Amino acid sequence: MRVLLQGVGRYGRDGKLQKMENIKALKVLKMNDVAARLEDLKALRDGWLDGDKGFAPDKKGLDWLAEAFQRGYPDELPLPYLYPTAEGGVQAEWSLNGWEISLEIDLERKHGEWHALEMTTETEEEKSLKLDEPDDWQWLAREIARRMRGET
Amino acid sequence: MNVHTLLLRQIHPDFIQNQRVSSQAFRPTPKDERKLSVYDGDLITPAEAFKHYTKTLNLKSIGVLGVSVKECKECELPVTPDPAPFLEHVLIDFSGYSNKAIEKKAKQLKAKAEARGWLHQETRA
Numbered sequence: 309m310r311v312l313l314q315g316v317g318r319y320g321r322d323g324k325l326q327k328m329e330n331i332k333a334l335k336v337l338k339m340n341d342v343a344a345r346l347e348d349l350k351a352l353r354d355g356w357l358d359g360d361k362g363f364a365p366d367k368k369g370l371d372w373l374a375e376a377f378q379r380g381y382p383d384e385l386p387l388p389y390l391y392p393t394a395e396g397g398v399q400a401e402w403s404l405n406g407w408e409i410s411l412e413i414d415l416e417r418k419h420g421e422w423h424a425l426e427m428t429t430e431t432e433e434e435k436s437l438k439l440d441e442p443d444d445w446q447w448l449a450r451e452i453a454r455r456m457r458g459e460t
Numbered sequence: 461m462n463v464h465t466l467l468l469r470q471i472h473p474d475f476i477q478n479q480r481v482s483s484q485a486f487r488p489t490p491k492d493e494r495k496l497s498v499y500d501g502d503l504i505t506p507a508e509a510f511k512h513y514t515k516t517l518n519l520k521s522i523g524v525l526g527v528s529v530k531e532c533k534e535c536e537l538p539v540t541p542d543p544a545p546f547l548e549h550v551l552i553d554f555s556g557y558s559n560k561a562i563e564k565k566a567k568q569l570k571a572k573a574e575a576r577g578w579l580h581q582e583t584r585a
Contacts, residue, residue, distance in 0.1 A: 339478055357472060358519050361491050391482040392474055394489035401482060408567045410483060423563045427571055434560055 340387035343374045349392055356392065363396030369415025373398060373439075376418075380445025385452050404455040411448070413439065422448070424455070461541065463530040466501030467550055468509045468579065470521035481525070481574065487566035488554055494562070496552040500541065501526060503548040506580035512546070514582075523581035525573035535565045 315331040349365055356362040388400035393412060400411040406428055412421040420437040437444040475482040488496045499509040506524040513521050532539050538553040552569075554562050 345477065352474070356474060357489065361489055389477045389480050389482070391477065391484060393484065394491070399482060399484060401480075403480075408483065408571070410563060410567075412563075421559075423560060425564055425567050427567070430564075432560075432564060 338387060340389060342377045342381075342387060342390065345390045346370045346374045346398070349390070349398065352392055357394050362392070362394050365392055365396050365398060366415055370398070372418070373413065373415060376439055376445070380439075380442060380449070382449050382453075385449060386456060402452060402455070404452070405458045407455045409452070409455065411437070420444075420448075422451075424451070461500055461502055461529060461539070461550070463528065463533065465529045466526040466579070467529065467532065467539065467552065468499040468501050468504070468506055468524050468526050469496070469573065470499075470510065470513045470519070471523050471525055472520055473522040476522055481570060483563065483566045483570045485525070485566075486527075486569040486573065487562055494554040494557075496554065498527075498550050498552060500548045500550045509548065510580045510582070512548075521582070524579045525570075526576055526579050527569050527573050531569065531572045535568050537565060537569075 313328070313331060313334050316329040318326050318329055320326045347370075349370055350367050352362070352364040354362070354364050356364060386402060386404065388402050388411070391399045391401065393399050395414075397415055398413045400413065402409040407424055407426050409422070409424045412423075414420070418438065418440040420439050422433070422435045422437055424433040425431070435447075437448060439445070469486065471481060471485050475485040486496065488494050499512075501509075504512070506526070510521060510524050513519050529539050532552055540551050540553065542549045542551045554565065557565065
């Protein structure tokens with residue numbers, strides 16, 4: 309279980325949290341909480357993937373993506389798994405009723421490449437999304453809702 | 461190496477979230493020249509491969525998943541030994557496929573590997 313804690317903390321010289329002076333808010337996070345996961349990805353540095361590979365995602369880009377998900381992705385839908393990409397982007401993935409869905413996100417261009425694969429029939433769907441466009445977030449939400457309900 | 465040979469893939473810790481592995485773990489990165497590095501399971505055990513990768517090569521892995529040569533052939537992916545870096549090194553070749561086709565094949569390989577289960581996992585002290 310992960311929690312989000314807001315308050316005033318005391319840090320040691322080593323930069324590690326020693327104690328909390330007071331706690332203003334404590335919230336239990338959902339599994340795969342998008343904002344918390346994207347915050348985690350800010351810890352990555354260039355070379356995170358085997359030393360000579362893997363650009364770190366841009367921190368402002370991660371903040372934009374967190375806000376974009378909050379604005380454009382309905383709460384009732386299953387949260388995606390989020391992974392860094394070697395190119396400095398983020399890949400969102402869902403496994404829903406036999407569909408393996410991925411959305412490769414370019415943080416700089418605010419662009420996403422959607423790919424959905426039905427694992428038994430090998431039916432594939434793909435689409436380029438402009439993630440600064442509300443219409444494209446609505447399209448994404450409709451597709452995830454459809455897969456969640458088991459519709460083809 | 462034959463069709464039954466298991467090809468051992470190291471899984472980077474950033475390609476796993478809440479126990480779920482990303483399809484990227486089975487997709488070559490742009491710097492890999494569309495070739496995915498694996499170990500020949502006939503020549504090395506999953507535990508030995510993990511030790512070699514994390515200790516000798518000093519690279520990050522959270523564990524080892526595997527696909528067979530036959531499963532790669534079903535995905536129309538050639539498999540070739542590449543002993544130059546080290547004896548057990550093998551390449552799964554994604555050359556000639558579009559990015560979308562690579563994504564599809566990566567998802568299929570990941571599903572086959574996950575159905576087989578972890579062959580080795582990092583043990584924490």
